Amino acid sequence: MSLQVIFQIVLLFFVLVTIHEWGHYYFAKRAGILVREFAIGFGPKLFSFKRGETRYTLRLLPVGGFVRMAGEDPEIVHIQPGQTIALRLSDDQVTHIYLDQLDQRSDVVIGTVEKIDLEHELKVRLEAGGEAETFSIHPQAMMVTKGKETQIAPWNRQFGSKTVGQRALSIFAGPFMNFILAFVLFVTVMFLAGVPTNVKIEKVEPNSPASQAGIQAGDIIKTVNGTEIQTSTSKLTDLIGGSQDKKMDWTVIRGGKETPIQVTPAKNAEGRIMVGIGLTSDKRGTGVGEALSGGWENMKLATTQILLGFKMLVMGQFSMDDLGGPVRMVEVTSEHASAGLPQYTFWAAVLSLYLGIFNLLPIPALDGSRLVFLGFEAVRGRPVDPNRESLVHFIGFAALMLLMIAVTYNDIIRLVRGES
Known part of the structure; x- marks a missing residue:
């Protein structure tokens, strides 16, 4: 190959x-709808990059692909009341929610979740230092855990x-x-x-009925038993298939002149009724x-x-x-x-x-x-x-x-x- x-x-x-x-x-x-991933193939990732909200991946098994839409799979880790998290804010909105390695985060607010809604209200109430405060969450905020960022999906993006x-x-x-x-x-x-314009003989098998009848490569088949062949190879094969051991009257065009030929189809070793020719056609451009x-x-x-x-x-x-x-x-x-x-x-x-x-x-x-x-x-x-x-x-x-x-x-x- x-x-x-x-x-x-x-x-x-x-x-x-x-x-x-x-x-x-x-x-x-x-x-x-938030499209999380556009994947070609299944299984382990071979290559991936992210553009906008979507990650594009090429995977190992070439047996299909998938588009992963938000809300189809429970891929987001749920945050429960009582859980300690860290928030990064920009313009008074939460842009990142960190679920682990909190002591390594800088410029964040760390606290215990009292209430959180990532789908409808887009708010989180956090208790930190004995005081509770409510923060607005950006609709494209990222949840970060184990080094992986996952964009939240508000209900209207699911x-x-x-x-x-x-x-x-x-x-x-x-x-x-x-x-x-x-x-x-x-x-x-x-x-x-x-577009084919005729049915033409491309080759003639040696010692075949066509060879014995004098059919030559380059002959254009005009009629068979009085039937116009035009461009229909299926019409020709049907006529041959119904004429085992029967003489057929062919008219071919050779050198611009019509030539009558008689040929008798025979059954070959495979049981097929044939005359022993290969077919092609002259063609013109297609409109x-x-x-x-x-x-x-x-x-x-x-x-x-x-x-x-x-x-x-x-x-x-x-x-x-x-x-x-x-x-x-x-x-x-x-x-x-x-x-x-x-x-x-x-x-x-x-x-x-x-x-x-x-x-x-x-x-x-x-x-x-x-x-x-x-x-x-x-x-x-x-x-x-x-x-x-x-x-x-x-x-x-x-x-x-x-x-x-x-x-x-x-x-x-x-x-x-x-x-x-």
């Missing part, structure tokens, strides 16, 4: 995951404070961005590949209208095939070898990357579409499941118990990870055995 192919594989997965998570991030920010519509949009935006990217890539493929309509048609066709695959999965019409994990994905992506830019772009479009559709399935831990819970909330008029919802998503995530391990193991065994 060349360095270029490796780069194309890494670039593809990075773009697909980033555009998905950016959809979540952008609409969460527009709704006023995920749960937003309307059902705002939350649903921030969740749906991830898959939606994958759909947008898929369409753009399908349209790009139309520009890269061009904008053609690219848009062709890209849309390809997207609809790919969507149908993906949904059919999910249907077979649900009905149990599959074997373990039909599933693929990261290893199989890298293997297939390498093949498409090596086949040229149009094929690589087409595969990227299919993967982006697949990622969008898969994430909308009502499987716990996926975006589709979260949308289902929001639907329940909209109907009931109140949210589902957050602890129960978190448990469902945790179980779903664990199940997906176990499945990922299983299919990855199967991929490795298949590679060791030399199976394709």
Whole structure:
């Protein structure tokens, strides 16, 4: 595998995951939700930096990503009455709340908490030196413990404070961005590949029915049994497949002249009915209208095939070898990357579409499941118990990870055995 192919594989997965998570991030920010982390990958951090309120991280396992919004996880350490803390103030507002190493802090107020509200009132009442004083807390104040700073999240910055519509949009935006990217890539493929103007013979297998009939590379197929072929290779293969051991009347254009040829398809060693030719086509540039309509048609066709695959999965019409994990994905992506830019772009479009559709399935831990819970909330008029919802998503995530391990193991065994 060349360095270029490796780069194309890494670039593809990075773009697909980033555009998905950016959809979540952008609409969460527009709704006023505090986004704590924008992560590509799972597991230990490889690289991270903070810009504004959000930390951007690259993690070890390249199996997805996540946007961590305030209020989704109980990641903030709670401060209890009676606890000793230190406050740093600026312009009469608390900007930092220190929970440890208090004797090492300078220019701070140290005292015992009598009352604190970090979500609604944004105030803390502290008893220090026998006197109690109330301090206002800045809405972007930092809690500091064990050398780690965590920005507080007032209620109006938390995920749960937003309307059902705002939350649903921030969740749906991830898959939606994958759909947008898929369409753009399908349209790009139309520009890269061009529009076929005919069906032409690229090669003729030696000692094949086509060779015996006198068909030559470079021949343009005009009609078969009186049927205009135009640019439809599928029409040609259907006619061949239904004509085993039957003479077919072909008209080809050779050197600008129409030439009649009779060819008799035969079954090969694999049981396929063939004449022994490879096909290509002459192409012209693609117009904008053609690219848009062709890209849309390809997207609809790919969507149908993906949904059919999910249907077979649900009905149990599959074997373990039909599933693929990261290893199989890298293997297939390498093949498409090596086949040229149009094929690589087409595969990227299919993967982006697949990622969008898969994430909308009502499987716990996926975006589709979260949308289902929001639907329940909209109907009931109140949210589902957050602890129960978190448990469902945790179980779903664990199940997906176990499945990922299983299919990855199967991929490795298949590679060791030399199976394709």
